[in-house]
Amino acid sequence: MVELDLRFAEGAVSESEWRQLQPFVSDIHRRLHAGDVPGADFLGWLHLPSETLRDGIEPLLTAATAIQEQADALVVVGIGGSYLGARAALEWCLPEYFNQLPRAVRGGPEVYFAGNHLSAPALADLLRVLAGKRVCINVISKSGTTTEPAVAFRVLRAWLEEQVGPEEARRRIYVTTDRVRGALRRFAEAEGLKTFVIPDDVGGRYSVLTPVGLLPLAAAGVPVAELLEGARAAEEALATDRLDDNPAYRYAAVRNALHRKGKALEVLAFYEPALRSFAEWWKQLFGESEGKDHKGLFPASVAYTTDLHSLGQFIQEGARNLFETVITLDHPGESVSLPAVAGVEDGLAYLAGRDLSWINDQARIATQLAHADGGVPNLRIRVADRSARSLGELFYFFELACAVSGLLLGVNPFDQPGVEAYKTNMFALLGKPGYESAQAALRARLEEGVR
Numbered sequence: 001m002v003e004l005d006l007r008f009a010e011g012a013v014s015e016s017e018w019r020q021l022q023p024f025v026s027d028i029h030r031r032l033h034a035g036d037v038p039g040a041d042f043l044g045w046l047h048l049p050s051e052t053l054r055d056g057i058e059p060l061l062t063a064a065t066a067i068q069e070q071a072d073a074l075v076v077v078g079i080g081g082s083y084l085g086a087r088a089a090l091e092w093c094l095p096e097y098f099n100q101l102p103r104a105v106r107g108g109p110e111v112y113f114a115g116n117h118l119s120a121p122a123l124a125d126l127l128r129v130l131a132g133k134r135v136c137i138n139v140i141s142k143s144g145t146t147t148e149p150a151v152a153f154r155v156l157r158a159w160l161e162e163q164v165g166p167e168e169a170r171r172r173i174y175v176t177t178d179r180v181r182g183a184l185r186r187f188a189e190a191e192g193l194k195t196f197v198i199p200d201d202v203g204g205r206y207s208v209l210t211p212v213g214l215l216p217l218a219a220a221g222v223p224v225a226e227l228l229e230g231a232r233a234a235e236e237a238l239a240t241d242r243l244d245d246n247p248a249y250r251y252a253a254v255r256n257a258l259h260r261k262g263k264a265l266e267v268l269a270f271y272e273p274a275l276r277s278f279a280e281w282w283k284q285l286f287g288e289s290e291g292k293d294h295k296g297l298f299p300a301s302v303a304y305t306t307d308l309h310s311l312g313q314f315i316q317e318g319a320r321n322l323f324e325t326v327i328t329l330d331h332p333g334e335s336v337s338l339p340a341v342a343g344v345e346d347g348l349a350y351l352a353g354r355d356l357s358w359i360n361d362q363a364r365i366a367t368q369l370a371h372a373d374g375g376v377p378n379l380r381i382r383v384a385d386r387s388a389r390s391l392g393e394l395f396y397f398f399e400l401a402c403a404v405s406g407l408l409l410g411v412n413p414f415d416q417p418g419v420e421a422y423k424t425n426m427f428a429l430l431g432k433p434g435y436e437s438a439q440a441a442l443r444a445r446l447e448e449g450v451r
């Protein structure tokens with residue numbers, strides 16, 4: 001099970017500081033499980049792993065097998081919570097460079113992501129990569145109205161229809177969306193497409209263990225039952241309100257104590273490139289959940305040891321308004337040992353025979369020591385390995401910690417009203433019907449100089 005190590009944070013936050021939060025955590029725990037918290041309509045994630053395993057995932061596995069048979073490449077179209085979890089799990093569970101590996105090693109089709117930006121060159125490049133391949137599309141949007149995936153889907157669908165004709169295209173498009181609402185639902189029904197439902201009571205950033213994540217992951221060859229089993233084990237293990245027994249609550253309490261002492265940023269650090277997209281998932285989870293009412297810790301991330309040669313300077317000696325949370329794997333995976341090479345003066349003879357993962361871990365310990373000495377409290381979250389099961393545990397660990405963290409902060413962790421501001425401006429500038437007066441007002445502001 002996921003463990004929290006506070007050794008490198010003890011100088012910055014004492015045990016009594018986070019223990020004092022026990023009554024507040026207990027109260028939140030009770031209200032969370034009673035459905036008596038702000039945003040209570042979005043608590044479906046709390047028992048999602050056990051309920052999904054109880055109900056079974058046969059239809060999803062059948063669709064995943066069909067995609068594996070139909071496709072050389074699967075394009076997953078979505079953004080935010082309809083994108084990041086699947087990408088995080090794919091990179092965590094599959095080998096690095098999985099799209100370049102032979103299909104037998106990978107287990108499923110190549111996987112590409114689209115609809116997570118508005119870049120024309122990037123989309124054009126994707127179409128070039130897809131040329132000549134048998135392609136399936138899984139378009140994912142809970143609201144069914146998000147601009148980025150809607151735009152990319154329109155382009156990709158037209159492209160697919162050109163390649164295989166409208167009828168075959170319909171067999172190759174899988175839609176994951178809300179049960180009843182939204183343009184995507186209407187479109188899917190009108191076209192008779194295969195659809196999967198995102199439950200009403202699970203918000204986008206909490207949706208990785210719904211078909212949002214499970215369908216593309218199963219199609220890609222990730223053992224999704226193991227992923228769910230890990231999350232279910234965490235659901236069970238983290239069902240206690242006691243800080244001593246619940247590392248997710250301890251993590252929430254410690255970060256809250258650090259925030260109260262003036263820390264404004266939390267930097268998630270990791271030492272395996274396979275965790276890069278996991279950090280992106282984590283940033284959306286905490287950023288959208290906590291950053292509101294002019295409050296919250298800003299969630300950032302660093303990829304070590306890469307970023308020790310760029311952001312490392314800032315973290316060691318820059319503004320002291322941050323703390324780090326380091327994710328480590330007890331068993332990182334395959335070994336690569338440094339060969340003993342006679343007659344080569346590269347200064348590495350003392351490391352001959354050492355495993356690269358051991359060297360990486362010494363870098364991690366050295367960095368935790370240096371950063372803690374430099375005034376950056378370091379929390380460590382220990383995960384067993386890169387298995388789907390361990391990842392399931394970690395997804396649930398952070399989902400729960402984030403909910404409690406937001407509630408400790410006094411915000412509704414399950415809404416995201418702030419994401420609408422740019423959308424309103426963008427729709428006005430794009431000339432969306434209904435936004436005419438907003439457009440006139442914005443154009444006038446832009447001409448006069450922005451105030």
Ligand SMILES: O=P(O)(O)OC[C@H]1O[C@](O)(CO)[C@@H](O)[C@@H]1O
Nearest residue numbers: 080081082141142143146204419
């Ligand atoms: O699944 P949808 O509705 O396309 O939303 C995608 C993402 O966009 C947001 O609503 C922000 O605009 C996120 O909360 C969400 O995960």
